[in-house]
Amino acid sequence: MEDKTRSLAFLSLLCFGLADVRDGLGPFLGVYLQGHGWTADKIGIIMSLGDAMALLCAAPLGALTDHTRAKRAILAAAAVLITLACGALFLSAAPLAVGVSRCVQAVAGAAVGPLIAGVTLGLVGQDGLPSRLGVNEAWNHAGNAASAALSGLVGWYYGIVGVFWVMAAMAALSLAAVLGINGRQIDHQVARGLDVDASRPPLAPRRGFPPRSLWAVALTVGLFHFGNAAMLPLLGQSAVTRFGSNPALYTAGTVIVAQATMIVAALLASRLAVRRGYGALFLLALCVLPVRGLVAGLYASEWVLLPVQILDGVGNGTLGVAMPGLVARLLRGSGHINLGLGFVMVAHGIGAAMSHAYAGYIAHLFSYETAFFALALAPCVGLVLYIVSLRRFPDLHRASQGEGHRA
Template structure:
């Protein structure tokens, strides 16, 4: 099957899926901290909740990655998590006590861990290896566009309808996700290609975690991203907490703060394919890493609300570029192995170690020295990721294969 001839309906449905998943895959997502902070939850408590959820997701991700490699039911692995995550988020909105919040975050962390690998596997199986980098950028474009529309919807809905408006939006985006999944033609998904086995020799074998041992570049990339996400993960949460408490409007404040980053990510998604072709994948990853320490310095020294604009634009540049470059790098490293999804999931697990434990550290820093200290420390940590990448870059990012030049 020529992957370039995938029916337009399935690619339109894939774009629509990414649009609605922007809101449906994470439940309350960036609004959770701001919402709970205005209900008396301390930064330390919020950091522990985020750490707990991150650890659960970290454990579940490689298991689900192997499942994605081996199952033909990739669409189902998106539908079921969306239904469960939406239910958990609605319960949290209705009753934000300790049991409901912890239970909801447990469900969100575990089942939400399957969505990323399932979406990447589905994308690779639909478009093939050659078109994969460009399609990842398209996915990110529609995902961030969906985030922007969702954030505008949240701002308007809470202004006129309060929490009831949030409930309506969550139900609408969940339904939109289900319809989009149903419109993807399952027959157009090549499940060998979806697992990174573009050239089937007849003996692909099952996915296995030995891929980590046999691919040192994957481990090195995972370590660098672990350091980066240790610095990056709490930043957006802390900014939303700080200004939501100051202004007393958690949903509208978070919508504005997050919206700036999402708009920047739309621009990054448009530019990324050109940047990868023109400057190379290695340079794109380096730019993404450099954005974080600059972001931390600005956030830690500029305390006016106007600081959110450069800070969140840099978030869009850093997280946006790495979000596109990471699966492309993994696909290159594991091309022909039949272990793309488990390899990507394993990388996500290792980087999740940094993201998970950083939240508890961030809560402690805020408690002891305020938000500025947390911004400066977490931004500074990313310098370590930059140094490691400069040392290991040639082992991490292989050159683009000949098939990509077509």
């Protein structure tokens, strides 16, 4: 068997570098535009425009990943496009220029997830996927934590332009990592899910795609992020409003605690996936999130940051391993694994987008505590939906099981 150790090492490095690149300037974009006279409503519109573009392109980009053999080249192009689009913002902060830049970033960023999943599956196959997904997630979260710390330090001395140079350095690291992966070692048939019976034609998207079991996974993921996405921003707003916390330091603390926990959670989740299956990870993530909401709502203290963000790390760390793994196993043999992953990411995006408006409205009408409780309800609905789906769809039940639980 061909030794893929070098390619897998560079894949880890790629996950580390792209963790920063795929989000562009991230939360620093709003601060930069604010410094150029943009009001909060206009910043919100431009951010929403990018989110909408990412949602529209997620499934088509997944389909492209299934059909192309140039996955490494597209990953490199995405990193370059995001960097150039962010750099263009420093040349002009006019609405048209910012709008185009944001759309380019969003579309290129949306391509990264399916492409990384495709390259990973093509390198390790279905049997090696559970453990490898944990490694990918750990390096991804390590990249997020490292870039956040470095961006904060450089930005302190050089302003937002320093954050851009950190991102550009991460992009250069990503390009080097892409070149280090041996393209000949990527099995593109396996990468799209045709490793069971390569002689069988792919399942036609118009005739049975997406299957109902994938709809159940997508809705479950959407409900998870509907309850999860707004909890961190709401936690920061609550701390500043109720306790007068320093917003920059408190937000940084929430990110660091969560990312550090996610690294550990992702590595442990990959081991659990082998023994118990992806279904166990889904159930764990769905059970942790309501507890997180209850803790945030019941305990009025700045130090609630620690348990709430540790639980966030557990929930997101396990779901980050479970979701792509379950989709890959569920659609094995279809030839459309990455299209399916893009489809689920659309549900993820819709749930996250709705979460902020929902939580903000509840907090405005009632209180932050009520908003936390309201957010905790969504994953409970997702938990019921997933359990019912396991009973109703045999293919989902089989895909959710670990290797040791297969008949």
